Amino acid sequence: MSSRNNNHWTGGNRIELLENGEQFFPRVFDAIRKARREVIVETFILFEDKVGLQLHAAMREAAQRGVKIDLMIDGFGSPELSHEFIEGLTSAGVKVRVFDPGQRFMGQRLNVFRRMHRKIVVVDGERAFVGGINYSADHLLDFGPKAKQDYAVELAGPIVGEIHQFVLRAIALGGKGAGWLRRRLKLAPPSSQARAGEADAMFVTRDNRRHxxxxxxxxxxxxxxxxxxxxxxxxxxxxxxxxxxxxxxxxxxxxxxxxxxxxxxxxxxxxxxxxxxxxxxxxxxxxxxxxxxxxxxxxxxxxxxxxxxxxxxxxxxxxLSLNLEANVIVxxxxxxxxxxxxxxxxxxxxxxxxxxxxxxxxxxxxxxxxxxxxxxxxxxxxxxxxRLPRHAPRLTLAEATDLASQRDSGRGDPAGGATQTEAA
The missing domain is CATH 3.30.870.10 (Endonuclease Chain A)
Structure with missing residues (x-):
């Protein structure tokens, strides 16, 4: 049964619409470069193209100056990242987690259903981005006729605290545990609850258990x-x-x-x-x-x-029936x-x-x-x-593991794996 009645309006927020990658990417990358304590990124697709490399550089630079960086990608949506790309992040201290990584059969990806389709960024518990834009060059107009038309929002105010708790719980349920979650929540600054505007907002998610x-x-x-x-x-x-x-x-x-x-x-x-x-x-x-x-x-x-x-x-x-999703209602x-x-x-x-x-x-x-x-x-x-199987999706920590090699060989899981029973 859905617990939709737990959804509630939170007042005092500033919300700005961002259209396409031209507005979205510079704002996100700038927020990561200015982060002081923590950055959490969830995305369905991360490609190793000019956009993915810019995100890579921003996260790596922030991690090298001591910012805690957590990146969650989907195993179906982001299957082609190279060893060098992943190692470049993990060697700088970025925690890279893969949601339900799947092995290929005859070159085909079979882990199609119940994907982590959310696109969320939370910086220092103070700013958040939610929308439909992935980290790929096809969200930029110069990609050509196949460039995508898409939208996201940037948020400040009390609603960011709720989004922050949500993404931390997603990681904690992946194996880090309640103690880790309590320690990370202490990093949330008091300003995350301060009013930043006049908009009421509601953060609504979809999963395969409670929502x-x-x-x-x-x-x-x-x-x-x-x-x-x-x-x-x-x-x-x-x-x-x-x-x-x-x-x-x-x-x-x-x-x-x-x-x-x-x-x-x-x-x-x-x-x-x-x-x-x-x-x-x-x-x-x-x-x-x-x-x-x-x-x-x-x-x-x-x-x-x-x-x-x-x-x-x-x-x-x-x-509506399978993927893990997240919307902001204003x-x-x-x-x-x-x-x-x-x-x-x-x-x-x-x-x-x-x-x-x-x-x-x-x-x-x-x-x-x-x-x-x-x-x-x-x-x-x-x-x-x-009625399709509600498997327990795995949230696997990639520690300088060649995911491409694991993908192609079809043998075993990346080292350091942890299982996620339900992503929030």
Missing amino acids: TNDIEWQYRAAIRAARKRIVIANAYFFPGYLLIKELRRAARRGVDVRLILQGEPDMPIVKTAASMLYHHLMHAGVRIYEYCDRPLHGKIALMDDRWSTVGSSNLDPLS RDAAFNQVLWERMDRLMQHSCKQVEAADLASEWSGWRLVRSFFVFHILRWYPALLG
Whole structure:
């Protein structure tokens, strides 16, 4: 059972929207370079490209001057890091942990499900970053047509203390224990509880034990409460039946409901899956826009004039039913307005609105058959995916271990392994 009722609003925060790598990476790297005591980074993807090397340099420099650095990467999302890359961090004192490292079979990665998909940074317990941006060059515009459109937030204020405790518990549950957690929490400065702004914020996560549907529940509750507008921009859109039903109900009661989805997807199946829902949604009055400049990777939404969210969670089976995710929900008119202006700019200049005429060419009989199957998939997939094995994901400490060699040979685990029974 989900403990979503434990989620609560925390006041007194400053929250700034960061768009794409051009805004996100310099801010994060600067915060790491200025860190005094501690940096914790969680990411799904870390590539050994120009962005990954900049993160590597910032963490290594901070560690060499005595800052405690903890880096958690996902074993599926970040499988290609070289021995030199890892050794360069660990030799400087950076603790590199791999979430559920997997071995390959016939060259293929099999550890696909229940991934650590969060993107979080906490610096000195005073500043935090949460969003959907990974550490890879494809989040920069100069990457070319496949550069991703994405978002994150920088936070200061009491909510940072909650995020800080969360990431420390994730490490402690990986084998460090309660005593280690208590010692690290003592490093949190009193200023982490000081007011930094006027925004209310809620840090909401999803895992496979105690918080199985918290993020989806928050979405559905906000949709039910909306009276004016709902705008959702989401890269991978194939939510469950209950969320689709709430969107249709909102549109039918007069709410301006808009979806910004991928028009130039990084994976073609993404657009195919989402387009299966177009008739069902548009028939109820939902407006659909396809972002066509390049692949959309964002996971953002707003409801009415105060509620907004930015995070790592897509609205698809992996994020809603399997992966470990983290979103920040904001209750603040000023932030809502900033997010609305960014989303409106996308719809005005970078999107094609899907019209009924665009769908009219489909054979009505095929549409009826497809709708029948899509309806039942949406209705039952959360329960079916929940029956997949809930393995205890391993959080393995990499101590100058050649992960690439271990990956290719398929033998054993990196030295110094510890097991994580549940990531927060």
